[in-house]
Amino acid sequence: MTEKLTPSDPARIGGHRLLARLGAGGMGVVYLGRAESGELAAVKVILPEYADQAEFRARFRREVAAARRVDSPWAVPVTGADPDAAAPWLATAFVPGPSLAEAVAACGPLPSRAVRVLGRMLARALTAVHDVGLVHRDVKPGNVLLAVDGPRLIDFGIARATEETALTSAGMIVGTPGFLAPEQARAQPASPASDVFSLGCLLSYAATGRLPFGTGAVDALLYRTVHDEPDLDGVPDDTRTLLQRCLAKDPAARPTARQVDEALVDDTRHGTVDWLPDTVVRLIADRSSAMLALPDIEATALGGRAGGHPTEVPTDASPPTSRRRFLLLGGGAALFAAGGGAALRAARRDDDTVPTASSGARRWVLGVQADLTGPQKAIGQAQERGVRLAVEQFNSSKGKPFTLALKTVDDRGDASRAAQVARALAADRDLLAVIGSTGDETTGASLGSYDAHLVPQITVSSAQSEYGTAEPGRFLQAVPGYTSLPGTAAYSLHTQGARRVSVLIDRDGGIPAWQLGRTMFQYLGAFRIAGEPRVVPRLAETLAPVVAEMVAHRMDGFVYTGTPAGGAAVARALAQTGFDGLRVIGYPAAGPEFLTAAGSAADGWQVFAPYIDPSAAPVRVFATAYRKRYGAAPPYWAAEAYDVARMVITRLTEAGGRPTGSRLYDLLRNGAYKGLVRTYAFDKDYRWWLKSSDAFRYEVKDGRYSYAGKVGL
Structure with a gap:
C-alpha cells in the first residue's frame, strides 16, 4: 500500500x-x-x-x-x-498488484493450476535473466507481483553477471533465508541453478502456504536447507516431482529454468486471464483501486478542440504516443502465446544476402494469414479481400517496377494451426512480408516463425500489448491497442458530460476485456471522472444482481468489457432498472450477436472501435472499388487491411530494388504512411505499437450500429 x-x-x-x-x-x-x-x-x-x-x-x-x-x-x-x-x-x-507473499497470506495457497501458470511465467522470466548471463539471487514471494494477466518478477538489486566479481564481502550470504539454495547458504557463489532452487521453494510456498524448509532461527533454517529434505506435503502430484528436482542439493541435478517451463504442462487457453482464484482477483482489484487514488495533478494542454482552442485536461492523461504503457496491472501480456523466435534467427533468409541486381529472378510475394473459416472468419475474409484489392490495383497500374503475387493461408482461428501455416508460409524464400493474423491468439502463435525468417509481419486487428515471452523483432501492429483506445473513449465520455462511471470487466472476454476495462478505469480518473471498477464473479449465474448493485451507486455512465452474450445480458439488466445514462460496450463484444441478443435494450449503447464505417467519406473511393470488385459493400476491417497492404506496397516501391526483410521492416517502422483510415506511424520507443489512438464512435439506433464519426485527443 x-x-x-x-x-x-x-x-x-x-x-x-x-x-x-x-x-x-x-x-x-x-x-x-x-x-x-x-x-x-x-x-x-x-x-x-x-x-x-x-x-x-x-x-x-x-x-x-x-x-x-x-x-x-x-x-x-x-x-x-x-x-x-x-x-x-x-x-x-x-505494477499495482499485491506480491505473492501478500496474496498467499491474505487468501491462502493457490490452486494447482494457478501454481503451474505461476511456475511457467516465472521460469520464462528467469530464462530471460539467465540468457543474458545474469543470476537474480533473490527469487522469493516478495519479489513476485501478481497481475491478472500473469506474475511479474521484480528487484534485480542483487543480481549480478555470472562472470563478474561480486561486490559483497567474502563469506556474506546474499538472498532471503528460506528461499536460498544450499550453495548460497554456504556463502558460495550463486548460479542460474541457484535461482531454480529458489523458484522451487517459491512454488512450494505458493501451493502449500508453508516454506519447504520450515521457519525459525536463521541458522537453523540454513542448516535444514543444506542438509534436510524439503517438506512437500500438500504439493499437488502434477508438480511435486518437478519441485523435487528443482530442490536437489546438487546444482547439476536441477533442471534449467527453460526446462522448468517446458515441464509445467497446463490446460490454460491462449489469451485467458482466468488463472487466479476469485479471492486473489479481488485483492488485485482492491489494491489497484487503492493505489490509483492519486493526488490531484495540475492541468496542462494536451490537444485542441475542433475550433482550434486548446483543451485543458489533467496531466494524468498521457499523450497518445505512450498511452499503451500507461498502466495495465503490469503490462497485460497474453498467457502462453507462442513467439520467441529470436533464438532461431540464425536460420536467416536467403534474401538477406541477395544483391539488388539479382532481384529480377525472384518473385515478389506478399503473404496474408487470416482466419477465413473459423470463429473470426467475417473479419479474416474482409481483410483478405481488402489486401487482394490493393494488390490487384497495383498490378494493373502502368509502369509498376515489379509484379506482386499474393499468397494466402487460412489458420481457421486456431493457435496450433496458426503456428503450422506460419512455418510453411515463412519458408517461402520469396516472401517479402505477411499481413496477419486476424486474432490475438493466432497472431501470437505465428510470431516466432516469421521472426525467425526475418519476415516483417503486420497485423491489422490484433491489439494485445505484448505476446509471449520474447519481443518479436519484425512485428508491427497497424491498429490502436486495447490499452490505447480507452484513453480516447474516456475523453469522449468526458466531453459528453460523464462524472461518475462504473466499469464492469467480464473475465469471459479474456485479455481484451481486461485490458480495455482496466485502462478505461484508469483514464476515467485522468479526466476527473469518478470510476468504479468491478469484475464479474466467476460463479455468478446471472449478471442482473451485479448490475443492480452498480446502478445503486448513482453513476451516470456504464462501461462493459467482455463478450457479446454478457453485453446483451448487461444491456437487458440495465434497461430493467430504467438506467438511461451513457453506456459503452468494448468493441470485441460489439458484434451482431450483441444486437440480436440484447434486442431493443441495445439502443443507446456506444462503441469506440479501431475500424471505420466502410461507408464513411474518407473511404468512399475504396468502398466503390470494393463493390465493383466483389459485388457487395465492404464490411468492417476491409478498409484497414486495404490501407496496410498499400503501405507495404509503397515501401516496397520506395526500396529501389528488392529489399531484405530487415530493410523493409525499417522502412515500415520508421516511416509515416497516410492511409485512407488513419496515418500509420509507429512508436519509436515501444517497437511495434501504432502511435495513433484514434477511435471511431458508433451508437446503436433502431437495432443497428450508427456511425458517429472519428474521435481523437
Whole structure:
C-alpha cells in the first residue's frame, strides 16, 4: 500500500513527479511517481549515506545495467535510471498488484493450476535473466507481483553477471533465508541453478502456504536447507516431482529454468486471464483501486478542440504516443502465446544476402494469414479481400517496377494451426512480408516463425500489448491497442458530460476485456471522472444482481468489457432498472450477436472501435472499388487491411530494388504512411505499437450500429 510523502521527500526525481511512498528499506526509498509522459513508475532512490560510498554506487550502477539487460514480459522493465546522480535512482514500470507473499497470506495457497501458470511465467522470466548471463539471487514471494494477466518478477538489486566479481564481502550470504539454495547458504557463489532452487521453494510456498524448509532461527533454517529434505506435503502430484528436482542439493541435478517451463504442462487457453482464484482477483482489484487514488495533478494542454482552442485536461492523461504503457496491472501480456523466435534467427533468409541486381529472378510475394473459416472468419475474409484489392490495383497500374503475387493461408482461428501455416508460409524464400493474423491468439502463435525468417509481419486487428515471452523483432501492429483506445473513449465520455462511471470487466472476454476495462478505469480518473471498477464473479449465474448493485451507486455512465452474450445480458439488466445514462460496450463484444441478443435494450449503447464505417467519406473511393470488385459493400476491417497492404506496397516501391526483410521492416517502422483510415506511424520507443489512438464512435439506433464519426485527443 502507499504512504503519504513526508516533508523531507523530494517533489521530483529524474523527471518523475512523486505521488506517494511505496516502501522504504535500509538502503533507499521507493516512490510512486509519474513521468512527464503520464506513465506511472516505481522510483527507487538511494539514501545519501550510501550514495556517497564508491563501492555502493558501483553496485547500484551494476544493478541498473543488469536490470536493463533483462527482456521479458514477466520481468518488470526499467523505464529510466541515473546511477550517477547526486541521489542515484532507478525507475521501473509500476505494477499495482499485491506480491505473492501478500496474496498467499491474505487468501491462502493457490490452486494447482494457478501454481503451474505461476511456475511457467516465472521460469520464462528467469530464462530471460539467465540468457543474458545474469543470476537474480533473490527469487522469493516478495519479489513476485501478481497481475491478472500473469506474475511479474521484480528487484534485480542483487543480481549480478555470472562472470563478474561480486561486490559483497567474502563469506556474506546474499538472498532471503528460506528461499536460498544450499550453495548460497554456504556463502558460495550463486548460479542460474541457484535461482531454480529458489523458484522451487517459491512454488512450494505458493501451493502449500508453508516454506519447504520450515521457519525459525536463521541458522537453523540454513542448516535444514543444506542438509534436510524439503517438506512437500500438500504439493499437488502434477508438480511435486518437478519441485523435487528443482530442490536437489546438487546444482547439476536441477533442471534449467527453460526446462522448468517446458515441464509445467497446463490446460490454460491462449489469451485467458482466468488463472487466479476469485479471492486473489479481488485483492488485485482492491489494491489497484487503492493505489490509483492519486493526488490531484495540475492541468496542462494536451490537444485542441475542433475550433482550434486548446483543451485543458489533467496531466494524468498521457499523450497518445505512450498511452499503451500507461498502466495495465503490469503490462497485460497474453498467457502462453507462442513467439520467441529470436533464438532461431540464425536460420536467416536467403534474401538477406541477395544483391539488388539479382532481384529480377525472384518473385515478389506478399503473404496474408487470416482466419477465413473459423470463429473470426467475417473479419479474416474482409481483410483478405481488402489486401487482394490493393494488390490487384497495383498490378494493373502502368509502369509498376515489379509484379506482386499474393499468397494466402487460412489458420481457421486456431493457435496450433496458426503456428503450422506460419512455418510453411515463412519458408517461402520469396516472401517479402505477411499481413496477419486476424486474432490475438493466432497472431501470437505465428510470431516466432516469421521472426525467425526475418519476415516483417503486420497485423491489422490484433491489439494485445505484448505476446509471449520474447519481443518479436519484425512485428508491427497497424491498429490502436486495447490499452490505447480507452484513453480516447474516456475523453469522449468526458466531453459528453460523464462524472461518475462504473466499469464492469467480464473475465469471459479474456485479455481484451481486461485490458480495455482496466485502462478505461484508469483514464476515467485522468479526466476527473469518478470510476468504479468491478469484475464479474466467476460463479455468478446471472449478471442482473451485479448490475443492480452498480446502478445503486448513482453513476451516470456504464462501461462493459467482455463478450457479446454478457453485453446483451448487461444491456437487458440495465434497461430493467430504467438506467438511461451513457453506456459503452468494448468493441470485441460489439458484434451482431450483441444486437440480436440484447434486442431493443441495445439502443443507446456506444462503441469506440479501431475500424471505420466502410461507408464513411474518407473511404468512399475504396468502398466503390470494393463493390465493383466483389459485388457487395465492404464490411468492417476491409478498409484497414486495404490501407496496410498499400503501405507495404509503397515501401516496397520506395526500396529501389528488392529489399531484405530487415530493410523493409525499417522502412515500415520508421516511416509515416497516410492511409485512407488513419496515418500509420509507429512508436519509436515501444517497437511495434501504432502511435495513433484514434477511435471511431458508433451508437446503436433502431437495432443497428450508427456511425458517429472519428474521435481523437
